[in-house]
């Protein structure tokens with residue numbers, strides 16, 4: 477059973493229609509009608525020691541920031557801004573008090589940076605390892621929410637920044653390579669302390685230019701497949717246009733790993749992926765500029781259901797490959813069946 481099958485099973489049993497629930501399982505946030513043309517957005521994400529982070533590699537202050545950022549990224553992916561946050565923290569009996577203080581300081585600093593507040597939660601004993609789960613609430617105008625389901629064939633596919641940096645950065649950290657090197661710093665930082673593109677998401681939603689949006693948590697191949705599935709479309713990605721490849725190739729000289737694989741399947745970059753009519757490219761770039769970001773057009777929404785990639789090969793030739801759902805899956809059967 478894979479991650480999508482687990483979600484599908486829960487989704488089928490999650491209850492009947494409720495007219496106030498505008499979006500249930502299947503997008504970055506749930507969306508609930510508040511009346512008066514306003515909606516409430518809710519999302520939850522969990523970081524588990526040994527799965528999402530290694531305490532030996534991850535400074536506690538940055539981990540506290542990250543658990544906030546990865547959740548706020550989902551709020552940004554709907555076009556909203558965060559309002560309040562709930563934390564559930566499981567700590568092993570012998571936890572380090574200094575570790576906890578740094579983690580808590582990082583978490584509350586990040587809340588301040590993003591303009592939201594910690595308003596409650598729970599602390600529990602964990603038999604093994606640290607786990608932290610955060611719920612974020614946001615509010616916005618109902619008719620500005622950007623769902624995954626609005627992409628149309630012919631739309632341009634955009635990403636808000638480089639892909640694969642977090643995956644490459646994690647490899648560098650694990651192998652202790654590039655710690656003090658300028659070329660490696662953006663890669664390592666992306667794994668340790670990613671930034672949610674929430675201001676861009678908000679401004680794109682307000683612009684009314686964007687048809688569909690998702691944040692890149694599980695990698696381009698999987699997250700774009702989610703968006704295409706909800707939109708009943710396919711997609712064609714131009715591999716040579718993926719932003720950040722040159723830096724990944726640099727990293728690939730020092731640690732094992734395929735730069736192209738990092739860019740296509742590496743998770744946790746927390747850039748936004750969105751689609752818009754091909755006629756509004758100048759306007760999209762202008763919104764990006766206002767947020768100090770340079771969105772990059774990487775492909776086109778197509779008919780069909782497959783996510784395909786035109787991959788440049790070493791000899792200058794290209795090949796077209798199907799990459800639908802080829803990114804990270806927590807429950808993928810490693811035997812290949």
Ligand SMILES: [Mg+2]
Nearest residue numbers: 504550691693
């Ligand atoms: Mg998401």
